[in-house]
Structure formats: structure tokens, C-alpha cells
Amino acid sequence: MLTFTEENYLKSIFHITHQKPEDPHVGTNELAVHLGLKPATINNMLKKLKEKKLIDYEKYGKITLTETGSLFATGIVRKHRLWETFLFEKLGFSWDEVHELAEQLEHIQSDKLIERLDRFLGGPKFDPHGDPIPNARGEFEKTSEKTLDEIPVSKTCRMVGVKDNSATFLKYADSLNLHLHQTIRVHSRQEYDALTHIEVAGKTYTVSQKFTENIFVEDLEENVG
Amino acid sequence: MLTFTEENYLKSIFHITHQKPEDPHVGTNELAVHLGLKPATINNMLKKLKEKKLIDYEKYGKITLTETGSLFATGIVRKHRLWETFLFEKLGFSWDEVHELAEQLEHIQSDKLIERLDRFLGGPKFDPHGDPIPNARGEFEKTSEKTLDEIPVSKTCRMVGVKDNSATFLKYADSLNLHLHQTIRVHSRQEYDALTHIEVAGKTYTVSQKFTENIFVEDLEENVG
């Protein structure tokens, strides 16, 4: 049984690893920033996690989850995303509210509870942000890594997720009618700064590259022809 | 904002106070037993709770909740019982399983969540054990204090709650078809040890006084005549 704190460390290592699949290196400072703690604190805990065989780690080396650690991490992510789905689907929370609450709920200890919740929700595969929900074995589907800024002008795509999970970003997206499964047409794009004109639900908006690179999309062409 | 631990202390003081309305005295040892801690530990925390104006307490004196402390306590009880109701009604847990899970869920911090949960459940007034659910102001209905051992022979009553919330007791009750709102007829009672023959859903059982005094009931006669 892990402590609340240990769970958060494993989850952060998992997220950092998966946010940049090209570089599986996780460093002390990086983890400190992610967890909002000081590097010295991290160092301290890394020893404990290594002791418990949850991570592989050598002094001045990189941090990686062991198989056990990884299983715990996906377990927490599974719980987090199922609770988000519950809050969104059943209690009517908006997608910018669910993350913070799920941060608390993900630490509830009960396999039975989480399996019942999963069933109650109809075995969802994705959470309200389009992130995949791991199954009880820790497996999850790979999602599109294509972002809206990569879609060529005059093509249409479908929104399938978001890279940024902050409430600010999510509320902004909401205000542009952008939600999961929404169809987006790229009208034009400035060569200089990639400022993009998009059409969403009959309305057009101008959005920055900072914004477009945080929207995950799927091509829609094949479904049209 | 209270810590997990502080919440548990307040909740225990609340429960001890309400379990014996004739004697509102709560002592250090008593609280220690209730929380599964040592008296010395309790003493330590009492100082902190007093400091925070959550309890009234003088050295060697009795412990009582302040108005603020009481409001926090009923808030926790409200959350506990709403979560129990959710687990029972929506996720299909049995009434002997819900308490332990609610012990964790009751500490989730979000007024909005609990109000949404309340609405989702249809504003229940009682939890799966028949205990009243306080409203957002901390008010709750008073329930019957009459127990099955007080029902005269050949009278019929309706089960409205349980005094003992242990899984062992609840499973035993379940095995006798005893659940909330069930009608119970008292067939006979031994004068010596109050061993009682009851009829439940067409079947008869012999139960001890230890058992009958843990079943809260309401008279049914007035509804019959």
C-alpha cells in the first residue's frame, strides 16, 4: 500500500515520461517542478521509492519506473480518468473542473470501487479531455499526436483531445465551441506566426499557434470521400 | 481547511456525543478508544483543536464541540452518508461494504461536489443504514430510538435503522432478510434472556437480545387499524 505522496510521485514520473516519448529521461529538477516541490525533497523520496522497487535510479542517473511502479502509476491514472468521467457525465461538471477533483478522488483505495465505477460508466475508453483510460491491466489506447497547427489550410479535422489540461485553456476552448468530437475547418494560416482562422459549428475564430498546438485532432478527409 | 486527521477527531467527538444523548461528556480515553489511538496522542491534538476554536476543553474537563466544530462535524457526516448512499444505490454495494469506503470518500474537499452528489441522488434523507443525512446547514431529522427488543410480543413493527454498523452485524441481518423498511412481527420472547422469535418475510428466526437491541424500529399498529 502506497502513501498519498508516493502515489503522486509515481504519477508525475509516469506523466513526464509519456509527455515526451522521444526522451524517456526524467530528472530530479524536472520532477520537482512537476510536483511543486524542491529538488532536495525529491531526492529524499527517490531513495524510498527505489528501496520499495518502484523506480530504477542511480545517483546522478535518470529515473524510470519499474514494472511494478508503472502498474501502480497506470492504476492511479485509471482512477483519475474514471472519476473525471463520472464527474463530467453523471454530475454535470465542466471539463475544466474535473481535474482538480479527480486529484483527490484518485487516491481512494479500493479496486472493487473502481471496477464498479467503470461498469457504472459503461466502460469508457476516454476521459472528458480525450485522454485514454487504462484498463485494469494498465493497458491503454494510443491517441492521435497530430495537433491542429499541423492541419493544412482548407482541410477539415475532428478534435479528439487536448494537450493542455489547465482550466484557463479549457475554458477558452469551451468559449470557442471546441469540445471533443467537434469538427474544425482550417480556413487560413499566417505564414509569419501561424495565426489560424478556423471554422467551428458555423462560426469562425482566429486563434494563435500556442492555442492550436494544444488541440489534438484526427484527419477527417477519408470519412468524407 | 482541516486536515484529514482533524476531521476524524471532530467526527468521533460528534458520534460519541450523539451515541449517548443522556451524557454529553466526552473523555480523552473514550475518544482514544473510538479513534484507535493512545490517550497521550489525543491530548496533544485536543490542544490544537482548542487553539483552532473547534472544541471547548479545559484540562481534566470534558470535551465539547464549538458551534464551528459541530458544523464541520455534521459536514463530514453529511458527506459520509451521501457517499454511502451513492455506493449503495448507484454502484450496487451491500450495506456492510459502504461504511469503509465512505471513510475515505468523506474527506474529499468540495462543497460543489457534495451538493451535486446530493442532487444526483435525489436529495436522500437517510443513508443505507437508516441514519439521517444532515442538510448543508448541518440539520438532520431525529430518528426512532425504539429497538426491536422493546416491541411487545405479537406486535408488528417496521425496521428503520441499525445501531451497530459493523460488517458482521449487517451481514447477519442481511441473512435474516432484515433490511430497511422490512416488516417484523414479534412472535414470542423468553423472559429469562429475551431470546426472541420473529417473523420476517414469511420466515421465522430466533434472535438474541444483543441482536434485537441493535435494530431500530417503528411501531406499525397505527397504520394497520
Place this chain on the structure above:
DNA sequence: TACAATTGTTAGATTAGTCTAACTTTATTT
């Protein structure tokens, strides 16, 4: 390659919540 910048580590202090062991006060019993 050597220096500077970045990154990581160590030592020691702090806080919350717990414990044990010894002691004090209050309550009960003869």
C-alpha cells in the same frame, strides 16, 4: 579542454501526528 551553468546531492532543521513511560488528578470503593 576548461570554465560556467545546470543539475543533482547532502546535512540539518521543521512540522504533524504518533508512540511509550512516568506522573498527576479525579473518581470510586471500602
Place this chain on the structure above:
DNA sequence: AAATAAAGTTAGACTAATCTAACAATTGTA
């Protein structure tokens, strides 16, 4: 009322998780 039992308190130690400040190793660059 005195002796005993029960209840409550204090002092001091421990663990988990954090911090700051000082130091060490690695990396990147001139």
C-alpha cells in the same frame, strides 16, 4: 477519609515529508 482504580497529562522520542543552504557532479560552451 484513605486507599485504590481510572482517567488524564507531560516529556521526550520517532517517522514521513518537507524545507534551506551548502556542496558536488555533469553538461554545454567558449
